[in-house]
Amino acid sequence: MDLLTQIAGSVFSLGSVAAMLGASLLGVLIGALPGLNPVMAIALLLPLTYSMEPLIALGMVAGIYNGSMYGGAIPAILMRIPGTPAAIATTFDGFPMTQRGEAARALKIACWSSAIGGTASALALMTMGPLLARATLHFGPAEYFWIAMFGMASIGVLVGDDALKGLMAAVLGLLLGTVGLDNLSGIPRYTFGEPWLLGGLDLVVILVGLYALPPVIALAEQADLKGLSAAALKLGRARLGWAEIRGLIPTWLRSSFIGIGVGILPGAGGNIAAFLSYSAAKSASPDPDSFGKGNPQGVAAAECGNNADNAASMIPALALGIPGNVVAALVLGALLIHGLQPGPQLFHQNPALVGGFMAQMLITSLLILLVGGAAATRVFAQVQRLPGVLMVPMILVLMAVGVYVINGRVVDLWVMFAAGLAGYVLEKLAFPLAPVVLGLILGPMAEQSVRRALLISRGDATELLTRPISAVIAVATLALILWPILRAWQRRRHGAKAP
Amino acid sequence: MKTLMLGAAALVLGTTVAQADYPERPIEITVPAPAGGGTDTSARMLATLLEGELGTSIAILNAAGGGGSVGVTQFMQARNDGYSLLATWNSPITTVPQMQPTAYAPDSFVPVASTSQTAYTLCVAPAFPAETGEEFLAELAANPGRYTYGNDGIGGTMQLAAERIFQARGIETIAVPFGGAGETLQNFLGGHVDIYGGSISPVLPYAQSGEAKCLIVTSAAAVPALPQASGLEALGLGDKETLLWRMVLAPAGTDQAIVDRLIAALETTVNSPQYTEFLAGVGEVPNVVTGPALGERLQGEFDALAEVAQSLGLAQ
Amino acid sequence: MTARGQDMILGLLFAGLGLAAAWQATGYRGASGTYPQVLGLSLAGLGLLLALKSLWRGARVPRPLVDHPGRVAVTVAIGAGYLALVPVLGFYAASALVAVVLPVALGFRRPLYTLLAAAGFMAVVWLVFTGLLAKPLPTGFWSGW
Incomplete structure (x- = not known):
């Protein structure tokens, strides 16, 4: 009890509350600007807090992290530009909703879903942190390989109408994922002697080009000189009715579960969580064909999934001292600078601090409702009222600055531009882009894990299947591949019976 | 071509400006490692303290990838006006060029100062049949090809550090490269690899709690934080010492007056109580080698590691 | 085709x-x-x-690659020109230029509106990236001054 009051006292201190509130706002802004990401913002701002209380620094991390994960959905919904890589899946249904004039509703759903996913994740962190952290240790290279395979299998759900093109897109993504220095042999692949390619193709650079440039060109083609009126945006009256909320609850539960599961595994990020949540929602839907055409469930699944990844990704960092992603690594770095040693004893030695940070993750998740709703609909959506032709160069400038600041390289601008032009043409040819991205994300994970697993098993491939967790994920992967086929077959049979 | 000419013009302009008032605008430090890692954290801590010492703000630019070579290569284009510095660990300078073609060599920079150093360690699970460094090496030698050890990446300094020891004793093990010490630790704790190979600080809490038995450090002397681990001197392998150390470098042609100013500032900062306390927390010790002596240290390490890379068949 | x-x-x-x-x-x-x-x-x-x-x-139906070839060509050409100018003119000068030129090239004929929108937008970008985040952006040949 004493501990609880102590935690409450420090979390609700003026500094901590100000840090959480300010950082949440900033996080939404950072997430909404393509190219800017929470890692960059946290890395830049953390040093400023070195001289302050640790909980002010951590409250800031929590706010930026949770806020930006939602912020990424804003341009994803309004302009089909994923503000962060984790918001790609949000574009699938969010942008079609905007085209239908339901931007405000989509934003509201994204806001609620983000808050709910984040809250569920923070609760998991608070209640089961150390337990879940221990569970992740059972995941070795073989298990990681199957998780990547499971993710790849969800491509079946994402390919669209032409399975052949979908497969080609996936293989293209996998191939692009091999560019750069091979971590396991030190051999540079497809780098053509260019040092900037050694680090591989930067995911964000490719994403911004692939997803943002085609809608910009489309906007230029329409050459809209007037802009939307406030009435056409329908911003005012976007209330979520109880019926709608009830319909979303199963999706929220499923996506929270998936997001937490992906989050606790070091190395698997919010983008994977969002993809898996999206494909799970589509598989479970009675009307899977409506996905990708503006189904609110798609927005809810993706946004809930990527926010549920956040707090969970802190579990291995706080409980084991193993950073699962860069944000977690930054948090550990900040703890070190404050003289705290990360590791299994952190929970016991500094319960007030760890508990306080967990509470901050929870509070900032709820703050999304306050900050996100207001900021998104009142400020960002107003941009839509500008004439389209004015938006074209502005989005171009934002893309350029966002891409440039990632690595500080001019050549990335051209990579982005080339990816964008390719994306524009490929989309016109009904070539799906999502599998390319998924291949780019999961390819390196799959290749490296399987090669590590084979090193450990001395080349014995059966060990990929004989380990219990591997076997379970392998079976689930198979089920995921067979499920749509089975359903299509069943539907055809039913269709044949009907007159 | 045009950019080249403009760059050259800017270069000439930059060097003619008087150095007396240095620094009069913000300094940018390139860190060739991802945000949040050991190199990044120590550079950021150093930067905050240096800001006070130099009276200017310092921005950190992370340029990760290629084992650090991406960021260092990018830094080769930096202007030598004293406002662009590189904070790196030794691997991108002395190890990576053995394996990959790089646009730089150890002498492509003006050595400013080294800041801190630490050793790598090899740890095993409590049940492993060895209690000392000597027993550990004997067990490995008796079972060639039986044990797997996780390391920071193929051809990384950590792997070379371990292989130098293994080669000296004719030991054969299976190297499993991971993305970094955190990933190695996870796989070691989960029992997926037999031996943890990596920096000391991530594994330290587990060594203290008894979940990991750290039996060797790659420095000549033993490390107080890991009492069970033998230093290489005690194993008769003192000349096989490989350290993890960090330094600040400047672009070639940087004015000597600026370098001297930086050396003075770094000496004060690194030895300040705040920084030494921070280093102790991550299992590192301050170590300031400056100017030409630092250049010699880089070249010496480069030559020693070239030998190992050659014999491992890793050299380009 | x-x-x-x-x-x-x-x-x-x-x-x-x-x-x-x-x-x-x-x-x-x-x-x-x-x-x-x-x-x-x-x-x-x-x-x-x-x-x-x-x-x-294959379906022998026409499928146009671009809806409006002229505007696509203008946008792509000016976009490429912009990226080429960033390292020369510096980020802010090149961006301000493209924010004014591209709408005109696409047929927007309200110069005051264009200028105001571009200025406001550039101010926001400057505030966020240079003011708040202090990110180094390409300066172009201005840096010699």
Whole structure:
């Protein structure tokens, strides 16, 4: 009890509350600007807090992290530009909703879903942190390989109408994922002697080009000189009715579960969580064909999934001292600078601090409702009222600055531009882009894990299947591949019976 | 071509400006490692303290990838006006060029100062049949090809550090490269690899709690934080010492007056109580080698590691 | 061009890309080479399959690549010009220029509105990236001054 009051006292201190509130706002802004990401913002701002209380620094991390994960959905919904890589899946249904004039509703759903996913994740962190952290240790290279395979299998759900093109897109993504220095042999692949390619193709650079440039060109083609009126945006009256909320609850539960599961595994990020949540929602839907055409469930699944990844990704960092992603690594770095040693004893030695940070993750998740709703609909959506032709160069400038600041390289601008032009043409040819991205994300994970697993098993491939967790994920992967086929077959049979 | 000419013009302009008032605008430090890692954290801590010492703000630019070579290569284009510095660990300078073609060599920079150093360690699970460094090496030698050890990446300094020891004793093990010490630790704790190979600080809490038995450090002397681990001197392998150390470098042609100013500032900062306390927390010790002596240290390490890379068949 | 023709070209293009990738990968040692080789050959196979499938039963319906070729050409050309100017003029000068020029090129004839919007937008970008985040952006030849 004493501990609880102590935690409450420090979390609700003026500094901590100000840090959480300010950082949440900033996080939404950072997430909404393509190219800017929470890692960059946290890395830049953390040093400023070195001289302050640790909980002010951590409250800031929590706010930026949770806020930006939602912020990424804003341009994803309004302009089909994923503000962060984790918001790609949000574009699938969010942008079609905007085209239908339901931007405000989509934003509201994204806001609620983000808050709910984040809250569920923070609760998991608070209640089961150390337990879940221990569970992740059972995941070795073989298990990681199957998780990547499971993710790849969800491509079946994402390919669209032409399975052949979908497969080609996936293989293209996998191939692009091999560019750069091979971590396991030190051999540079497809780098053509260019040092900037050694680090591989930067995911964000490719994403911004692939997803943002085609809608910009489309906007230029329409050459809209007037802009939307406030009435056409329908911003005012976007209330979520109880019926709608009830319909979303199963999706929220499923996506929270998936997001937490992906989050606790070091190395698997919010983008994977969002993809898996999206494909799970589509598989479970009675009307899977409506996905990708503006189904609110798609927005809810993706946004809930990527926010549920956040707090969970802190579990291995706080409980084991193993950073699962860069944000977690930054948090550990900040703890070190404050003289705290990360590791299994952190929970016991500094319960007030760890508990306080967990509470901050929870509070900032709820703050999304306050900050996100207001900021998104009142400020960002107003941009839509500008004439389209004015938006074209502005989005171009934002893309350029966002891409440039990632690595500080001019050549990335051209990579982005080339990816964008390719994306524009490929989309016109009904070539799906999502599998390319998924291949780019999961390819390196799959290749490296399987090669590590084979090193450990001395080349014995059966060990990929004989380990219990591997076997379970392998079976689930198979089920995921067979499920749509089975359903299509069943539907055809039913269709044949009907007159 | 045009950019080249403009760059050259800017270069000439930059060097003619008087150095007396240095620094009069913000300094940018390139860190060739991802945000949040050991190199990044120590550079950021150093930067905050240096800001006070130099009276200017310092921005950190992370340029990760290629084992650090991406960021260092990018830094080769930096202007030598004293406002662009590189904070790196030794691997991108002395190890990576053995394996990959790089646009730089150890002498492509003006050595400013080294800041801190630490050793790598090899740890095993409590049940492993060895209690000392000597027993550990004997067990490995008796079972060639039986044990797997996780390391920071193929051809990384950590792997070379371990292989130098293994080669000296004719030991054969299976190297499993991971993305970094955190990933190695996870796989070691989960029992997926037999031996943890990596920096000391991530594994330290587990060594203290008894979940990991750290039996060797790659420095000549033993490390107080890991009492069970033998230093290489005690194993008769003192000349096989490989350290993890960090330094600040400047672009070639940087004015000597600026370098001297930086050396003075770094000496004060690194030895300040705040920084030494921070280093102790991550299992590192301050170590300031400056100017030409630092250049010699880089070249010496480069030559020693070239030998190992050659014999491992890793050299380009 | 018809969808059939486009898909045939696309298929052959990817087949070529796949083969080139696989051929390039033969130079990589061990498992580092096997994986991209398999991927390259798969891509080549899938590409050929797509080309054949389109030849067999591709829809002979026209499928325009661009809705408005003129505007696409203008946008792509000015966009490329902008990226080329960033390292020369510096980020802010080049960005301000493109924010004014591109709307005019696309037929927007309200100069005051354009200028005000561009100025406001650039101010916001400057505040966020230079003011708040202090990110170094290309300065171009101004930095010599």
